[in-house]
Every structure is written in structure tokens, then in C-alpha cells.
Amino acid sequence: xxxxxxxxxxxxxxxxxxxxxxxxxxxxxxxxxxxxxxxxxxxxxxxxxxxxxxxxxxxxxxxxxxxxxxxxxxxxxxxxxxxxxxxxxxxxxxxxxxxxxxxxxxxxxxxxxxxxxxxxxxxxxxxxxxxxxxxxxxxxxxxxxxxxxxxxxxxxxxxxxxxxxxxxxxxxxxxxxxxxxxxxxxxxxxxxxxxxxxxxxxxxxxxxxxxxxxxxxxxxxxxxxxxxxxxxxxxxxxxxxxxxxxxxxxxxxxxxxxxxxxxxxxxxxxxxxxxx
Amino acid sequence: xxxxxxxxxxxxxxxxxxxxxxxxxxxxxxxxxxxxxxxxxxxxxxxxxxxxxxxxxxxxxxxxxxxxxxxxxxxxxxxxxxxxxxxxxxxxxxxxxxxxxxxxxxxxxxxxxxxxxxxxxxxxxxxxxxxxxxxxxxxxxxxxxxxxxxxxxxxxxxxxxxxxxxxxxxxxxxxxxxxxxxxxxxxxxxxxxxxxxxxxxxxxxxxxxxxxxxxxxxxxxxxxxxxxxxxxxxxxxxxxxxxxxxxxxxxxxxxxxxxxxxxxxxxxxxxxxxxxxxxxxxxxxxxxxxxxxxxxxxxxxxxxxx
Numbered sequence: 300x301x302x303x304x305x306x307x308x309x310x311x312x313x314x315x316x317x318x319x320x321x322x323x324x325x326x327x328x329x330x331x332x333x334x335x336x337x338x339x340x341x342x343x344x345x346x347x348x349x350x351x352x353x354x355x356x357x358x359x360x361x362x363x364x365x366x367x368x369x370x371x372x373x374x375x376x377x378x379x380x381x382x383x384x385x386x387x388x389x390x391x392x393x394x395x396x397x398x399x400x401x402x403x404x405x406x407x408x409x410x411x412x413x414x415x416x417x418x419x420x421x422x423x424x425x426x427x428x429x430x431x432x433x434x435x436x437x438x439x440x441x442x443x444x445x446x447x448x449x450x451x452x453x454x455x456x457x458x459x460x461x462x463x464x465x466x467x468x469x470x471x472x473x474x475x476x477x478x479x480x481x482x483x484x485x486x487x488x489x490x491x492x493x494x495x496x497x498x499x500x501x502x503x504x505x506x507x508x509x510x511x512x513x514x515x516x517x518x519x520x521x522x523x524x525x526x527x528x529x530x531x532x533x534x535x536x537x538x539x540x541x542x543x544x545x546x547x548x549x550x551x552x553x554x555x556x557x558x559x560x561x562x563x564x565x566x567x568x569x570x571x572x573x574x575x
Numbered sequence: 576x577x578x579x580x581x582x583x584x585x586x587x588x589x590x591x592x593x594x595x596x597x598x599x600x601x602x603x604x605x606x607x608x609x610x611x612x613x614x615x616x617x618x619x620x621x622x623x624x625x626x627x628x629x630x631x632x633x634x635x636x637x638x639x640x641x642x643x644x645x646x647x648x649x650x651x652x653x654x655x656x657x658x659x660x661x662x663x664x665x666x667x668x669x670x671x672x673x674x675x676x677x678x679x680x681x682x683x684x685x686x687x688x689x690x691x692x693x694x695x696x697x698x699x700x701x702x703x704x705x706x707x708x709x710x711x712x713x714x715x716x717x718x719x720x721x722x723x724x725x726x727x728x729x730x731x732x733x734x735x736x737x738x739x740x741x742x743x744x745x746x747x748x749x750x751x752x753x754x755x756x757x758x759x760x761x762x763x764x765x766x767x768x769x770x771x772x773x774x775x776x777x778x779x780x781x782x783x784x785x786x787x788x789x790x791x792x793x794x795x796x797x798x799x800x801x802x803x804x805x806x807x808x809x810x811x812x813x814x815x816x817x818x819x820x821x822x823x824x825x826x827x828x829x830x831x832x833x834x835x836x837x838x839x840x841x842x843x844x845x846x847x848x849x850x851x852x853x854x855x856x857x858x859x860x861x862x863x864x865x866x867x868x869x870x871x872x873x874x875x876x877x878x879x880x881x
Contacts, residue, residue, distance in 0.1 A: 326607055326633055326654070326658060327654075327656065327658035327659050328659070329659050352606060352607055352633065352758065353757070353758045354757075354758055355757075355758075361873045361876070361877075362873065362876075362877050362880075364880050365658070365659070365660035365820065365880055366607055366608045366609070366658055366660060366818065367607055367658060368606050368607040368608060368609040368633075368758065368760075369608075369609065369811065369817070369818070370756075370811070370813040370814075370817075370869075371876065373757065373758075379757040379758065381758075381759060381763075382632075382683075382687070382758065382759065382760055382761060382764075383687055383764070386683065386684045386687055389684075390684065390702075390703065390704075413680055413709070413710075414671070414678075418709075418712065418713075419674065420672065420673075420674055421671060421672055422672070423663075423668070423672070424663070424667065424668045424671035424672055424678070425656075425663065426654050426655060426656030426663060426664065427633075427652065427653055427654035427655060427656070427680045428653060428654065428680070428682060428710070429632070429633050429653050429654045429682070429683055430632075430653065430682055430683035430684050431682070432682035432684075432685070432704055432705060432708045432710045433682050433683075433684035433685060433702060433703070433704030433705060434684065434704070435704070435708075436703055436704035436705075436706070436707070437703060437704065460709045461707065461708055461709045462708060462709065462710065463708065464706075464707035464708055468707045468708075470706060470707050471707070473707075476706045476707050477703070477706075477727055477728060478703070478704075478706075478707070479703070548877070549877060549880060549881065551659070551660075554659040554660060555659055
């Protein structure tokens with residue numbers, strides 16, 4: 300069975316979820332959105348899945364649409380939270396995991412979705428952070444992701460603007476600021492998977508089999524710390540791949556990748572050992 | 576904010592938009608590409624409104640079009656864009672980069688807290704987040720306070736009282752009772768915190784019919800209501816219609832090009848289409864009818880997004 304980078308990537312994102320977690324994604328995040336449904340349909344049957352812009356609880360969408368606020372994402376939900384119901388739960392500390400991305404991500408997991416360049420005259424005005432600024436403070440675990448690691452512009456030494464806080468900013472650490480959430484736990488990129496060390500600094504733990512450590516180093520704007528047990532990422536199972544394809548027949552997840560990346564395809568047994 | 580007790584609030588779109596004055600703080604209902612008050616947005620542009628301070632959570636073509644038409648001075652949303660699908664908001668991005676609008680980007684939860692302060696009639700609400708984020712640099716009005724019970728340092732945010740909230744609903748009656756479908760986003764909170772609520776509805780129906788469907792926003796919070804079919808187009812208003820993706824592609828291309836292409840879009844669909852009837856004609860009745868076919872089958876629904 301062959302598969303492509305977008306499918307494998309989404310499966311790796313899904314695997315950052317644990318069963319019986321309460322999980323939320325931001326809008327404009329098709330990879331995270333697909334990943335949550337893959338997890339719920341495979342190994343995390345009892346998670347509480349909260350859709351990112353409709354606040355639908357455990358829906359069974361017939362397909363993922365190109366916008367985060369569409370009725371298809373509410374189909375089959377027994378309950379739809381109100382906007383304030385969700386944000387109140389997150390503020391109390393009752394949401395276990397949130398997915399966040401950014402135009403820039405620094406070594407401590409701070410993310411920038413506001414502006415590249417100086418704030419008064421930005422080079423690029425990005426869309427904005429939605430609810431991330433407050434959610435990042437109180438949600439228990441954050442899974443960060445980017446599909447633009449290779450560009451060399453995404454994992455940066457310093458974010459031009461910190462929209463959502465990671466483990467440490469110039470204002471201080473999470474503990475010093477009194478935040479109740481634990482901060483970034485994982486960072487998944489199209490080159491590999493990072494966790495965070497005791498300093499709250501990103502550390503490469505897994506690498507895609509068609510990517511070299513030099514490639515990762517060249518693309519990473521901050522000091523590349525590598526775990527002693529660096530290994531290739533685990534391949535997707537056939538059940539996980541089937542879930543990706545069933546949930547996202549329109550391939551909305553692919554919008555997050557450059558055309559060059561989408562050419563990366565794999566076959567079980569060659570690049571990737573079978574874990575079916 | 577004050578209750579509005581007029582027995583009959585049914586007006587035409589022109590008068591409804593007249594509740595918004597130059598320089599007003601305007602809250603925009605709906606979110607992303609769903610239930611945005613687009614007929615009101617277009618009418619504000621036709622009437623030449625200037626200097627608006629727009630507030631909201633996650634928005635798209637509503638804010639971008641107002642910015643493109645030069646109607647906006649301040650943007651205070653948590654997000655303006657077209658998600659992964661069509662990308663950054665072209666006019667908003669350009670105006671921000673050229674410094675022609677003031678960007679006071681905010682966060683959904685902070686806006687919610689500020690609306691609640693207005694609803695409670697209190698001078699502030701505390702939030703635990705925000706610290707550590709540069710969002711605070713955009714909001715010098717935020718202050719740090721010490722909790723008198725725990726000693727924790729929190730961020731105090733002031734009330735947000737929009738002059739007018741613009742809301743589009745599938746159903747309403749002439750008294751102003753509105754039925755909305757989920758997600759309500761911030762519409763209920765805007766309705767309670769704003770001085771005036773101006774609504775467009777797909778259909779004006781009897782009070783009994785709104786009550787049967789469920790009153791989401793009651794008449795006493797509403798100042799005016801106008802009947803405008805396809806009043807959220809090109810965004811969705813389920814159960815009537817899905818969003819018009821090809822039209823959003825057309826808009827974002829024109830807005831990204833700017834200049835004559837943007838002027839041509841505005842002339843064709845907004846300023847040169849003097850009424851919403853003319854707008855619907857410019858879009859095409861066939862195109863609009865197609866957006867209602869989402870409910871026929873999953874295949875038909877998916878086809879709208881292909």
C-alpha cells in the first residue's frame with residue numbers, strides 16, 4: 300500500500316492524542332482537523348472531540364469541507380457547545396489538548412500568526428490568532444505543527460510577534476506568568492517530530508526516512524537539539540490510512556503542503572516498515 | 576444594551592444600515608464563511624460609510640470588503656482571512672502593511688470577556704491568558720491586577736460596548752425576534768452588549784413560527800429588522816444555502832489584484848448594484864439556486880466545495 304506525505308503527517312499528528320482526552324483545533328487547520336477524526340476512529344475512541352469553529356461535540360462529518368465553519372462539521376453531533384461554553388471550559392483547565400500552528404515558531408514553542416516584520420509596517424500581515432492567545436495559557440497540552448519547516452523561515456530563532464505563548468517568552472516562563480496549562484508537548488513538521496526538553500526547548504525525536512539530519516539542521520533557525528534515541532517516524536497503519544481517506548475525501552489537508560512536498564510518496568516495506 | 580420595545584421594527588435595508596454612523600463601533604455577527612451580515616456590509620459601502628471600528632471574532636469577506644471600500648479605520652478581530660482554502664485576506668493584508676487601517680488584533684476569549692463586562696455593567700473582567708503574548712502591545716488599555724483572594728496577577732480588560740451589532744438570521748418576525756442556527760459564535764453576546772442590534776433575515780415570518788423554531792435573540796434586544804433573501808451570500812446561511820466558494824475565489828482574486836480589478840468587483844456587485852435585488856441578479860439566480868442543493872445528497876454537497 301502506498302501513501303503520501305500528507306497522509307503520514309496527519310497520522311503522526313493524530314498519534315499525539317491520547318484516548319479520553321478533550322481535544323480542540325483552531326480553524327484554518329485542516330491537518331489537525333483530519334488528525335482528530337483519525338484518532339477518534341482508530342485508537343482514541345473515547346476522546347471528546349470538539350470541532351474548531353462549530354464547537355460540535357463528537358460529530359461524524361460526511362467529509363471535511365474547505366472552511367472550518369460549515370454545517371457538515373456538525374453532522375451527527377449529539378451536542379453543540381456554545382462559543383462561551385467552550386472558552387469557559389478551556390479557561391477552567393478542562394481541555395486537555397489543542398493544536399496550534401504558526402507562520403513562525405521559535406525554539407520554546409512560541410508561535411506567530413499575527414505579522415512578519417515590524418508591527419507598524421509588517422512585511423506580511425497574517426490572519427491572526429483566533430482564540431489561541433488565551434487558550435495556549437490554560438489548555439493542558441499543545442500539539443504544534445507546521446508543513447513549512449523546509450522553507451527555513453518557519454522555525455526561527457525569534458518570533459517577530461508572539462501571538463500564542465509556548466514554554467518561555469521574554470516576559471518569563473509559564474510558571475512565572477502563572478499559567479495553568481503545560482505548554483507545547485509535540486511539534487510535528489514535514490521533516491520530523493520534536494518534543495520539548497526540561498528547558499522547554501524543542502528536541503528532534505523522530506525523522507522522516509527520506510530526510511537527512513543535515514536537511515533538518517539547515518531548515519531550523521534555532522539550535523537543533525537532537526534526542527539520543529533519534530529514530531525514523533513510525534509508519535502509518537492501514538487502518539489509519541483508511542481513516543484519513545474516508546474522512547477527507549476532498550483532500551482538504553493537502554492545501555497545507557507545497558506542491559513539491561506532495562510529491563513525496565512512500566510504500567510500506569521500502570522506505571517504511573509495515574506496521575499494519 | 577437598553578431594551579427596545581417598539582412593536583414594529585420592520586424596515587428596508589437602506590434604513591437598517593442607517594443605524595450605523597460614520598466612525599461607529601460595529602460588531603459583525605457570524606464567523607469565517609458562515610452567516611456574515613453581507614447585505615448590510617454591502618449597503619454600508621453603498622451609503623459611503625467611513626471610519627468604522629469593526630470588532631468580531633474570526634472573519635473573512637465582511638471585514639475585507641469593508642476595508643477594500645475604504646470604510647474602516649480600526650480592525651479589532653481575532654482573525655481576518657480565508658483559512659487554508661483561499662489564504663490571507665487581500666485588502667486587509669494590504670491595508671495593514673501600508674498602515675492605512677489600525678490593527679488592534681485581539682483574541683476570541685478576550686473579546687468574550689469584554690462583552691461580558693458590558694453585559695454585567697462592570698468596569699472590567701479578568702483574564703488569565705494574554706500575558707506573554709505581544710497581543711498586549713496592541714492593547715494599551717489592558718491593565719494588570721492582583722486577585723484580592725489568591726494574589727494571582729491577572730489581566731483586566733475593559734467592557735466592549737459596540738454601537739451597533741449587525742446580525743444575519745435565517746428567520747425573524749417584524750418585532751425583532753430572531754432564530755439562528757448553531758454555531759451562534761458571538762451573536763448572542765453582541766446582541767446583549769451592543770447599544771443597537773440591526774438584523775437582516777432570510778424570511779420574515781409569524782411570531783409563532785419563530786417561537787416554534789426557537790428564539791435565539793429576543794425582540795427586546797433588537798432595534799431594526801429587514802428581510803433580505805441571500806443576505807449572507809457569498810457566505811453560508813444554513814439550512815438555506817451553503818457558501819459560494821467560486822464567488823469567494825472571484826472576490827479574493829480581485830482583492831489581491833487591487834486597482835481596476837477590485838474596482839470592477841465593487842462596481843459589479845456593490846456600488847454598481849444599487850439594491851440587493853440587483854446584487855442577486857449580478858450573481859445569477861442559477862448560481863444562487865445551486866447553493867441550496869447541499870441537502871440533496873452528500874455527493875451534491877461535496878460538489879459545491881470541489
